[in-house]
Amino acid sequence: MLANGPVLEKVLPPGIRVDNLTLRFDAHTIFESLSFEIRGGEFVALLGSSGVGKSSLLKIIGGLAKATSGTVIGTDGLPIQNRIAYMGQQDLLFPWLNVFENVTLGARLRREKIDKAWAEHLLERVGLSTRHKTLPSALSGGMRQRAAIARTLYERRPIVLMDEPFSALDAITRSMVQDLAAELLEGRTVLLITHDPMEACRLGHHLMVLSGHPAKLGTPITVAGKPPRSPDDPELQKSQGELLRLFVENAR
Numbered sequence: 001m002l003a004n005g006p007v008l009e010k011v012l013p014p015g016i017r018v019d020n021l022t023l024r025f026d027a028h029t030i031f032e033s034l035s036f037e038i039r040g041g042e043f044v045a046l047l048g049s050s051g052v053g054k055s056s057l058l059k060i061i062g063g064l065a066k067a068t069s070g071t072v073i074g075t076d077g078l079p080i081q082n083r084i085a086y087m088g089q090q091d092l093l094f095p096w097l098n099v100f101e102n103v104t105l106g107a108r109l110r111r112e113k114i115d116k117a118w119a120e121h122l123l124e125r126v127g128l129s130t131r132h133k134t135l136p137s138a139l140s141g142g143m144r145q146r147a148a149i150a151r152t153l154y155e156r157r158p159i160v161l162m163d164e165p166f167s168a169l170d171a172i173t174r175s176m177v178q179d180l181a182a183e184l185l186e187g188r189t190v191l192l193i194t195h196d197p198m199e200a201c202r203l204g205h206h207l208m209v210l211s212g213h214p215a216k217l218g219t220p221i222t223v224a225g226k227p228p229r230s231p232d233d234p235e236l237q238k239s240q241g242e243l244l245r246l247f248v249e250n251a252r
């Protein structure tokens, strides 16, 4: 703080408050009375076996699907749907738009001026600087995913929801893009679905595991230290061990 100068306060984004959320498809209850809170500015990784209900939960939080009952609201008491950037499992790139046009699509739809420098910076950071004019059909699966990540980051929303965003990337690119996400999403409220315990422990402040039928959330695991953690960080390894033990217990 500068003496007699302005106090530079960091404005925290809103967190997410989920209260008594229940989801049923016919007689099948996916989860029941799920309640939890993600504090503003925290990066939470959500894990759990396939089909347990992770994507459904993320879509409900993002306002893309309806819960049977329960509420989702910002920790500031206001709705969050218009403050979210959402990246789903499918990259949803528009096939007739090139990479640059896809990344800046949100601005186009809102009829805003396009921040060309920001889009170019992101495309460079995800390794697509020579692909601005390429159509999605001419990209590999990993490239498409990187374009979708750039599009999500372009939005600069206070809350970011991501469903397995790095799954199609090779190990080296994945590590590079994880570093980029940790850097650019620092200070935002993030909920990331991943099947990769290492990824969760590299990036998350807290880890939540959804398990059982109907699914419940266990006590969150807190990972000490600042993301992105190096793979040989003892805190990462400790949390990864804790997570794997939990998976084994849940499978019994």
Ligand SMILES: Nc1ncnc2c1ncn2[C@@H]1O[C@H](COP(=O)(O)OP(=O)(O)OP(=O)(O)O)[C@@H](O)[C@H]1O
Pocket: 025, 030, 048, 049, 050, 051, 052, 053, 054, 055, 056, 057
């Ligand atoms: N629209 C729907 N109608 C009926 N059942 C559905 C619908 N959407 C999801 N389900 C069911 O809800 C359950 C949870 O699905 P969901 O996609 O949320 O799981 P997940 O944990 O994200 O799985 P994965 O890790 O494989 O992506 C599954 O049994 C799925 O078949």
